[in-house]
Amino acid sequence: MIVGNKKKIEILKQIIRNDNVPHAMIFSGPEMIGKKKIAIDFIKNIFCKELCGECYFCKSIDCNPDMNIISPVEGNIEIEEIRKAKERLSLKSYHNKIKALIIDDSHLMRKDAQNAFLKMLEEPKGDTLIIFITSFPEMILKTIKSRAQEVKFSLLGKEEIENHLVSLGSSLQKAQEISLISSGQIGKAINFFKDNDKMDFFNKSIEDIISLSTSSMSKRFQYAEKLKDDKMKIIEILDIWERFLRREILLKVFNYKSSMNNYSLAKTKEVIDELEKIKYIIESSNVNKRIAFESLLIKL
Ligand SMILES: [Zn+2]
Incomplete structure (x- = not known):
């Protein structure tokens, strides 16, 4: 369907x-x-x-x-x-x-x-x-x-995704949770629904960026080293970070409590710009993925 x-x-x-x-x-x-x-x-x-x-x-x-x-x-x-x-x-x-x-x-x-x-x-x-x-x-x-x-073709609406997940047997609450983090991409939403590990990966990736932003350079390089040249995984992580940082921007603009207190609004925007650039390079060319990813980690 x-x-x-x-x-x-x-x-x-x-x-x-x-x-x-x-x-x-x-x-x-x-x-x-x-x-x-x-x-x-x-x-x-x-x-x-x-x-x-x-x-x-x-x-x-x-x-x-x-x-x-x-x-x-x-x-x-x-x-x-x-x-x-x-x-x-x-x-x-x-x-x-x-x-x-x-x-x-x-x-x-x-x-x-x-x-x-x-x-x-x-x-x-x-x-x-x-x-x-x-x-x-x-x-x-x-x-x-x-x-x-x-x-x-375009991204799907929140409700379209929710309805589809419910039709696959999801509870409404879970469907809403998933649609929030799948940013209009039905393929991603279905993956989240079918695979609990994906949800865990999502949460873990957010913990990672929060801690990496205050880590030493050697810790950051270790993180990149672990991912090696795994394009799919790197893109998945960048996607999650991007959505997380965009939400951080909203929280900061409206003076809500954000998760990254060490980031100013300007810094958050800067990292998103950099992240988009790196993601584009990794997705659309044949560069060494780990090196491209490292250049982002340095700027966190
Ligand atoms: Zn037929």
Whole structure:
């Protein structure tokens, strides 16, 4: 079941009803809001107009030879993968419908990999569809953008997330608690709900930033050392810190008791700016994650 972004999903259904599927699309918007799931369902919908849930296409989209998904490996999408995918796209549709390719985190394609699509997009042959999924659409080449139809997805409302969690069997209170800390990202909310450890991790990460901000440099480096180059974990921690610090700002502005008394309002803002910068670098490039993370820890 897909939650939120109802209007956008309606537009996608309309495209299929009108038999107006473009050759290239960009699904953009924040991380963990279900873009990939929406893309898969969109393709499923091309194969089964009723989305009946019963037929071969609805049940086994994952092994449908007419659909292919590329995901990055260690923060990179190799041009070789693109070449193979392009070859598959050029074959005749097995089910006589469409050949589709989804590229997840497509901003992680380097320029040469992105360029490899240009010819295909300039002179599309047969019924092909490429969906570029990205949370950084500004990193997709203009030449691709101008040939693709972009659909922009957004964060979900608090109530949408709560309702969905309740429909998964959560109590209302727990759903409210989780929606508060998942900042509009349904994927994150579901992870929190399914996994108690995630909640503990959330709380532990907040304790960490509070204590790190008064720790010696060697303690800070030890902390970074422990995480090594674990991109997902570092991003998870940065996300949690960012939300925590934003809340701190509100508390300070309205003169409530905040958790970090050693931080002034200006300092809190400064750290958030730095944090956003580092997060962007880690997410969108191939830098050494630990070193980037250390440069933030020094400034806490
Ligand atoms: Zn079906």
